[in-house]
Amino acid sequence: MPELSPVVARFRLGIPPEIRRRIRRADDALGRQFVPDVRELDRAPGEVPDPIGDQRFSPVEGLVHRYPDRVLLLPTLLCHVYCRFCFRRETVGDPGRGVLTEARTTAALQWLHQHPAVREVILTGGDPLVLSVARLARLVSRLAEVPHLRILRLHTRVPIVAPERITPELGEALRSRLATWVVLHTNHPDELGPAALAAAATLSGWGFPLLSQSVLLAGVNDQAETLIALFRTLVENRVKPYYLHHLDRAEGTDHFRVPLSRGQELVGVLRGRLSGIAQPTYVLDIPGGYGKVPIGPNYLHGGPTEGPGVYQVTDPWGGLHDYADLEGR
Ligand code: SF4
Numbered sequence: 082m083p084e085l086s087p088v089v090a091r092f093r094l095g096i097p098p099e100i101r102r103r104i105r106r107a108d109d110a111l112g113r114q115f116v117p118d119v120r121e122l123d124r125a126p127g128e129v130p131d132p133i134g135d136q137r138f139s140p141v142e143g144l145v146h147r148y149p150d151r152v153l154l155l156p157t158l159l160c161h162v163y164c165r166f167c168f169r170r171e172t173v174g175d176p177g178r179g180v181l182t183e184a185r186t187t188a189a190l191q192w193l194h195q196h197p198a199v200r201e202v203i204l205t206g207g208d209p210l211v212l213s214v215a216r217l218a219r220l221v222s223r224l225a226e227v228p229h230l231r232i233l234r235l236h237t238r239v240p241i242v243a244p245e246r247i248t249p250e251l252g253e254a255l256r257s258r259l260a261t262w263v264v265l266h267t268n269h270p271d272e273l274g275p276a277a278l279a280a281a282a283t284l285s286g287w288g289f290p291l292l293s294q295s296v297l298l299a300g301v302n303d304q305a306e307t308l309i310a311l312f313r314t315l316v317e318n319r320v321k322p323y324y325l326h327h328l329d330r331a332e333g334t335d336h337f338r339v340p341l342s343r344g345q346e347l348v349g350v351l352r353g354r355l356s357g358i359a360q361p362t363y364v365l366d367i368p369g370g371y372g373k374v375p376i377g378p379n380y381l382h383g384g385p386t387e388g389p390g391v392y393q394v395t396d397p398w399g400g401l402h403d404y405a406d407l408e409g410r
Pocket of ligand 1: 159160162163164166167168169170173206207208238266
């Protein structure tokens with residue numbers, strides 16, 4: 082469609098076969114996530130190229146250091162699929178900046194060696210699992226040589242969108258002395274076909290704890306039944322729902338935006354319907370890079386109402402109850 086040419090000239094397009102097979106229409110839950118849309122050329126108030134302030138917190142190229150005990154390491158800015166709502170869409174998919182060079186990787190590792198407070202490295206990007214097995218193996222083994230590192234976390238969409246890449250060779254490449262956690266990005270139960278679930282089972286069979294992160298997206302997963310189906314499927318497949326992200330203000334993503342009040346309403350419904358292990362935390366990355374915080378809904382209200390230490394609490398179905406905080410008297 083010619084009207085989409087300026088969109089794909091501006092933001093990279095990529096839909097792997099596993100996802101192409103599962104898209105039935107451009108406006109279904111998968112089509113909306115991955116098929117370009119002319120509305121991506123619109124600019125809404127508040128949308129910016131770097132919504133979570135990566136640049137401000139990048140001491141060397143490829144590293145983002147926002148919290149004292151952990152860093153993001155971006156070994157590549159390439160992905161197997163290009164989400165139309167990506168929070169790093171200004172940089173992700175740029176072939177000129179595809180993979181962190183050897184020299185820059187070495188500089189990032191040197192920075193890590195010099196910062197003993199950092200215990201955890203989060204490989205993100207882009208998607209770290211687009212790297213070749215050999216490159217990943219070398220990166221993991223170099224990270225394991227940093228004596229104060231304890232935890233390696235991978236943020237990836239690959240097991241869902243390109244499950245054929247979850248091979249025994251990849252398992253070997255990821256094995257190290259570090260406690261390795263894998264966080265799967267998935268937004269809708271239709272993404273979780275047999276191949277994706279088999280890939281998740283392989284990863285957990287290798288001993289990696291699995292978490293998920295999802296983005297709340299209008300027209301994709303902004304209905305309670307969709308979120309319930311997604312989180313139940315994940316838990317049944319040994320994946321703990323971790324974050325439900327409020328959409329970041331990346332450019333051209335306004336048609337995906339769900340009001341914060343609607344997000345809180347949905348999360349409130351989940352509280353009454355899903356087991357505790359199926360509940361993600363609804364979070365906002367504060368624009369500008371000020372960190373990620375839970376955004377409710379709130380269950381404890383107003384502070385003292387009838388004297389010191391008396392609060393009101395909302396139960397999982399919306400009823401209000403007084404609670405006397407005896408310790409506060
Ligand atoms: S997989 Fe992640 S980094 Fe890649 S396009 Fe989607 S949201 Fe962006």
